[in-house]
Amino acid sequence: MRSVALLVIALVLLAGVGPMLAPYDPTVINIPKRLSGPSAEFLLGTDALGRDILSRLLHGARWSLGLAFVISVISMIIGTTIGLAAALGGRLADWVAMRTTDTFLAFPELVAAIVIAGLMGAGTWSLIFALSVTGWMRYARVARGIGLSVQSRGYVVQARLAGLPSWSIARWHYLPSLIPSLTVVWTGMFARAILGISALGFLGFGVQPPNPEWGSMLLDARVHLRSTPLQMIWPGLAVVICVLAINLAGDALRDALAQQDAPE
Amino acid sequence: MIKTAGGLLLRALVVLSGTAILTFALLWNAPGDPAQAIAMARFDALLTDEVIDQVRAEVGLDRSFWQAFWAWLGPLLTLDFGNSAVTGRPVWPDLWASISYTFPLAFAALGIGLIISVPLAILATKRPGSLLDRFAVGLASIGNAIPAYWLGLILILIFAVKLAWLPALGASTPAHAILPALTLGLGVAASLTRIIRSGILEARGQPFLPAIRRRGVSDRSVGRDHVAPHAAIPVVTVFGLELAFLLEGLVLVEVIFGRPGLGTFLVQAILSRDFSHVQAVVVLTALVFVVVNLVIDLIYRVIDPRIGESNA
Amino acid sequence: MLTVSDLVVKRGPRVTLADISFTLPAGKTLAVVGESGAGKSTLIAAILGLLRPSSGEVTWDGAPTRDARPALVMQEPRAAFNPTMSLRRSIMEPVVAQNISLAGGRLERLCAGLELPLDLLDRRPDQVSIGQAQRAGILRALIASPPLVLFDEPLSALDAVTQKHTARLIAELQAEEGFAALIVTHDLGYAVAHGDQIAVLKSGRIEEIADAQDFALNPRSDYCRTLRDAAIALGALEAVA
Numbered sequence: 085m086r087s088v089a090l091l092v093i094a095l096v097l098l099a100g101v102g103p104m105l106a107p108y109d110p111t112v113i114n115i116p117k118r119l120s121g122p123s124a125e126f127l128l129g130t131d132a133l134g135r136d137i138l139s140r141l142l143h144g145a146r147w148s149l150g151l152a153f154v155i156s157v158i159s160m161i162i163g164t165t166i167g168l169a170a171a172l173g174g175r176l177a178d179w180v181a182m183r184t185t186d187t188f189l190a191f192p193e194l195v196a197a198i199v200i201a202g203l204m205g206a207g208t209w210s211l212i213f214a215l216s217v218t219g220w221m222r223y224a225r226v227a228r229g230i231g232l233s234v235q236s237r238g239y240v241v242q243a244r245l246a247g248l249p250s251w252s253i254a255r256w257h258y259l260p261s262l263i264p265s266l267t268v269v270w271t272g273m274f275a276r277a278i279l280g281i282s283a284l285g286f287l288g289f290g291v292q293p294p295n296p297e298w299g300s301m302l303l304d305a306r307v308h309l310r311s312t313p314l315q316m317i318w319p320g321l322a323v324v325i326c327v328l329a330i331n332l333a334g335d336a337l338r339d340a341l342a343q344q345d346a347p348e
Numbered sequence: 349m350i351k352t353a354g355g356l357l358l359r360a361l362v363v364l365s366g367t368a369i370l371t372f373a374l375l376w377n378a379p380g381d382p383a384q385a386i387a388m389a390r391f392d393a394l395l396t397d398e399v400i401d402q403v404r405a406e407v408g409l410d411r412s413f414w415q416a417f418w419a420w421l422g423p424l425l426t427l428d429f430g431n432s433a434v435t436g437r438p439v440w441p442d443l444w445a446s447i448s449y450t451f452p453l454a455f456a457a458l459g460i461g462l463i464i465s466v467p468l469a470i471l472a473t474k475r476p477g478s479l480l481d482r483f484a485v486g487l488a489s490i491g492n493a494i495p496a497y498w499l500g501l502i503l504i505l506i507f508a509v510k511l512a513w514l515p516a517l518g519a520s521t522p523a524h525a526i527l528p529a530l531t532l533g534l535g536v537a538a539s540l541t542r543i544i545r546s547g548i549l550e551a552r553g554q555p556f557l558p559a560i561r562r563r564g565v566s567d568r569s570v571g572r573d574h575v576a577p578h579a580a581i582p583v584v585t586v587f588g589l590e591l592a593f594l595l596e597g598l599v600l601v602e603v604i605f606g607r608p609g610l611g612t613f614l615v616q617a618i619l620s621r622d623f624s625h626v627q628a629v630v631v632l633t634a635l636v637f638v639v640v641n642l643v644i645d646l647i648y649r650v651i652d653p654r655i656g657e658s659n660a
Numbered sequence: 661m662l663t664v665s666d667l668v669v670k671r672g673p674r675v676t677l678a679d680i681s682f683t684l685p686a687g688k689t690l691a692v693v694g695e696s697g698a699g700k701s702t703l704i705a706a707i708l709g710l711l712r713p714s715s716g717e718v719t720w721d722g723a724p725t726r727d728a729r730p731a732l733v734m735q736e737p738r739a740a741f742n743p744t745m746s747l748r749r750s751i752m753e754p755v756v757a758q759n760i761s762l763a764g765g766r767l768e769r770l771c772a773g774l775e776l777p778l779d780l781l782d783r784r785p786d787q788v789s790i791g792q793a794q795r796a797g798i799l800r801a802l803i804a805s806p807p808l809v810l811f812d813e814p815l816s817a818l819d820a821v822t823q824k825h826t827a828r829l830i831a832e833l834q835a836e837e838g839f840a841a842l843i844v845t846h847d848l849g850y851a852v853a854h855g856d857q858i859a860v861l862k863s864g865r866i867e868e869i870a871d872a873q874d875f876a877l878n879p880r881s882d883y884c885r886t887l888r889d890a891a892i893a894l895g896a897l898e899a900v901a
């Protein structure tokens with residue numbers, strides 16, 4: 085838990101404070117200084133339009149991490165709702181919910197997101213929609229699995245006998261048991277969302293210029309691979325470091341929970 | 349067993365129907381006037397409303413949702429993808445040409461992934477927790493965090509730009525496939541290493557193994573007869589995931605390396621709003637994945653009969 | 661009045677309950693005695709409406725029992741409480757769910773009757789003793805004044821002293837509240853001491869159903885005789901012997 089807390093603090097700081105540390109406006113074009121290498125003036129150099137790469141990178145953190153957070157939370161809400169509906173709603177609801185989940189799982193998530201975002205028209209809203217609607221299935225499976233194991237517990241039986249409506253039972257008696265596992269799934273999906281956002285950005289289907297987003301920065305940098313190869317290193321490195329940190333924190337959290345459950 | 353197989357088959361059909369409806373709904377609701385987009389792509393000139401309406405009727409975009417859905421579904425059931433509304437050419441030959449580029453690349457990547465991950469995982473699990481094991485796990489973690497497009501660009505930078513050993517863009521010679529295959533293969537290796545490693549460790553933890561060892565069976569044959577099959581279970585089940593991972597990577601890698609193939613085909617189709625091409629890729633992919641998952645489910649139940657109704 | 665008529669419950673090919681029929685008038689106590697596996701838990705679930713019988717009917721005053729909102733006291737005292745909530749919140753759940761306006765001082769009166777200090781209710785289930793948890797469970801069952809309360813082995817998780825104490829409190833509260841009680845137990849002594857009627861359940865069938873005193877003095881079937889003699893030998897039925 086502590087590692088995850090630390091990580092969340094670090095990422096919030098990066099996305100919250102990072103842009104304030106940026107030396108320049110990330111969208112200001114400065115053609116005379118275009119494609120300059122690292123210097124005292126531009127620590128990481130400038131891109132093809134003379135924009136400061138460091139500033140774009142720091143502002144990009146807000147786009148990449150912020151959007152990834154929004155997407156992973158939206159998909160958590162969708163998935164948990166569907167999973168709990170499956171666990172609580174009786175056999176028909178369970179069947180419908182699980183076959184829907186299978187249907188969405190039948191297709192590689194990122195490819196589906198590319199198709200959806202592409203057909204909807206590039207932009208931030210299509211990006212959020214495409215990645216959320218293709219990212220909820222794991223939450224649904226976990227929520228359903230735990231939900232089914234919770235339903236025979238004494239306090240759930242008692243709540244039923246008391247006449248508590250299903251959604252209240254879900255809220256008060258199922259959700260607390262779900263939170264640890266959902267957090268583990270969330271770390272994984274948060275990392276996946278960062279990768280997805282930058283992948284879509286790289287293909288030109290995601291966040292649109294002039295907004296600095298790591299994937300679309302890579303797309304810009306790709307053209308100038310020969311002249312300024314370093315330009316392409318930074319956004320990729322930012323993605324790798326964030327994803328790696330999140331995955332490691334997720335692993336630590338999963339191990340901690342497994343140890344907690346083990347003696348029982 | 350037959351009942352289970354029947355249930356799984358029914359489930360696969362339900363999933364396929366769901367995919368068909370979702371795909372069509374997506375195409376149907378895509379913003380913008382598809383008729384106009386198609387007409388523009390085809391004629392590439394200023395268009396009158398009459399031309400656009402003509403295209404609309406020709407492509408069948410003037411009907412109601414369900415009418416259009418059934419009309420759309422009919423030919424698909426025989427895997428007849430029709431003609432592209434944009435290029436006017438039949439879809440299959442173009443699609444097939446892309447697949448013929450993508451398949452060898454996917455196989456090469458899978459091969460590279462296996463060649464790296466299997467020995468690495470076996471070596472790593474000889475002494476769990478050892479330096480080598482940690483190295484393998486660390487490498488896999490980093491590999492999992494590196495996006496394929498970035499790795500591809502770095503490989504291009506090193507081997508094509510700096511060293512000039514290998515060609516970077518296009519697909520004209522087999523050498524052109526080396527960097528893309530490596531890019532994908534390293535990603536596959538990273539995820540497979542983790543899976544195989546934990547598969548082996550879990551299989552070693554099987555409660556019956558000490559008893560077999562006590563009977564004097566050699567370590568080697570214990571490994572071959574008892575550990576390997578158990579380690580294979582997670583590998584078989586993640587094969588579907590791995591295939592998904594490959595396809596996701598393929599789309600990006602083909603774009604980076606400017607290679608023709610299924611991925612570029614799809615991205616091009618999306619950009620030119622060529623619905624026939626998009627739906628062909630989507631339907632074909634869904635079909636492949638549903639069949640693969642069906643087969644995996646069946647194999648899974650054959651290897652490990654304990655799994656059955658519990659996760660039905 | 662609880663009416664169970666021709667109740668049959670099948671689980672797959674196995675019959676877990678067969679041809680169960682009995683009635684339990686309001687305010688009275690029926691003790692169901694049986695070994696583990698006799699179908700006691702299934703009977704409770706069927707009466708509460710938690711599972712659908714294969715055939716037969718369970719009604720309270722002619723309507724499905726669920727409409728009467730029967731309450732249940734569970735064998736495992738702490739399991740009845742959500743571990744993340746205070747006891748008070750769980751106890752008030754039936755009141756909130758059924759939108760009942762609680763008579764002034766009812767909670768305090770019940771607490772006093774169950775010898776539960778009021779401030780104990782603000783603890784979580786793992787912060788009270790098993791005996792306290794079970795009395796809180798009884799409180800929760802009674803709070804909404806249900807006409808029928810089912811007790812599933814209410815004493816078996818408790819030690820001997822606490823058992824006697826809890827049994828006495830249940831009896832006193834029943835006299836006060838007037839609910840019908842169906843007590844499932846494997847303890848014949850408890851059954852005879854507190855039940856108006858005794859039903860013996862064996863392999864999913866009712867072996868014998870009789871007034872408590874008749875049963876203790878003169879069991880009709882061999883199985884019930886053996887059961888009674890064993891109870892006497894164990895000193896659980898001193899009163900009769």
